[in-house]
Amino acid sequence: MTGPMRDDEVRDLLHEVAAGVEPGDRLDAIRAATSARRGGRGWWVAGGVGLVAASVVTALALTTGGTPRTTAPEPAEPSPTPTSVDDRSQHVDDLEELRRSTEGVRAIYYIGDTPAGPRLYREFLTLDRHDTLSVAVAAAVGRTPDGRPLPADDHDPDYRVVWPALTNASAEMSSTGDSIEVSLGGDPEGDLRSRGELSAEEAQLAIEALVRTAQAAVGDRLPVRFLLFGDPVDTLLGVPTSEPVTTRPDLDVLAHVSLSDPFEGQVVDNDEPFVVRGAANSFEGNVVTRIQRWEGTEVVAEEPTIAGWNEDRLFPFEVTFDLTDVPPGDYVVISRTDDPSGAGMFDTDTRRITVID
Known part of the structure; x- marks a missing residue:
């Protein structure tokens, strides 16, 4: 960039970053919250992650979406032709600067209840570890960076994780840089392909939460390809995943x-x-x-x-x-x-x- 970013420029960029910090959240407020939070809730600090400002639902000032649903949503929409690297964003340099200025703040998505049924909420974390992408998706399935269960005291009690208890997750950018690869594992005797006792809506939202969390970690709305124990998987929790998965409209999946x-x-x-x-x-x-x-x-x-x-x-x-x-x-x-x-x-x-x- 050629000079300092104005407030309106920051808001515009925030609006474009996938599930990132909303325009209503000033960067100085985020930094202040990050600094204040480092003194407490030790496992995030010890593990390289500090809770910052809470709540997810709302990918605040987010992009366009559909009308609220009262029935289970359709399966996640696959993206047969992933967005090219060249047209992902018109402000790549600015987005990189924005990620640096927010000191690693990322959004982690969880499920909460609303009158219209379950929807996604988010909590802001500042990820101090170098591998913020894997740390973020691990938190989204309820695990600490070293694979332990997420302590109840370090998680808003109004939100929940619906993935099976032994589920673990990691992620990396694809070799071509135009998608994100999220790899899941867990109990070898379990079956993450089936949604088990989850409702169709909860299963869909669990996948959506991982997609939005991964996108927020990299600061780009890239499609997400899912792997199970390192291999491509056609179905997760009953949701089709044979093609890279994109996000659904905000108002269909986020609390209002x-x-x-x-x-x-x-x-x-x-x-x-x-x-x-x-x-x-x-x-x-x-x-x-x-x-x-x-x-x-x-x-x-x-x-x-x-x-x-x-x-x-x-x-x-x-x-x-x-x-x-x-x-x-x-x-x-x-x-x-x-x-x-x-x-x-x-x-x-x-x-x-x-x-x-």
Whole structure:
């Protein structure tokens, strides 16, 4: 690049990076969250990964998508002709600079529940290891970089991994550089080709989560080729994988509201302004964020804002709270979409925080 990137340029690039950091997340905020998080949740730090800002759902301000589904989605759409290296992005140099400026922040995708059924949420991790791609896909199947199960305390309890317990994953770029190869393994007596007791929707989302996680790790929307014990596999969890797999429309697979700040378990000083950031797609753009006592239903603060709708994507939002009069203790931050029907069909995303003086 010939000079520093303006905020609008950063937003445009973020919008193009596959499942990357959303436009509503400023790079300095990401760096600050990364630095703050390094002091806790030891296994990520010891293993070379530090949790940064939570939540996935929303590939915030993401690309176009379809309408929400109430039935199981169709199989993942294969890409018989992978995108060429030359036309993957018009801003290759800028994307490389962006990846450096965010210090290895990547999105890991997990499944959570919404009124429309299971959807994908994401958590932001900063991957300090040199092999961020393999570390990211390992986390997406619930494993640490050294193959151990993901500790429950280091994972948002609202999200889940549906891959069989002994599943492991690694990944690398293809030799031609125009696709990503994700290799799965696990219990030799198990069968990752069958979806077992999973619903068709959960199985589809499990594959989608790996695709989006791998794309976020490399910062490009490349198709993903799946291998099982090192060999090409036609079916995983009942989902066709004989051809490289691409992502489905965002609004078909992502929850319609997602928090990126605060992260789960964040400690908040009530002397400082408290900023909540995320993205959503809601009726008339309406999003309400409230802070509620962890035990009980008392709401201590609430702020409405406008995100967006009428497009098949998620729109960034940001609200700031004055917590001066909020006493120390445990609270939950809740952001919610609007439901004009009154039937309670709204999406929510939550974060537990601890307020201190």
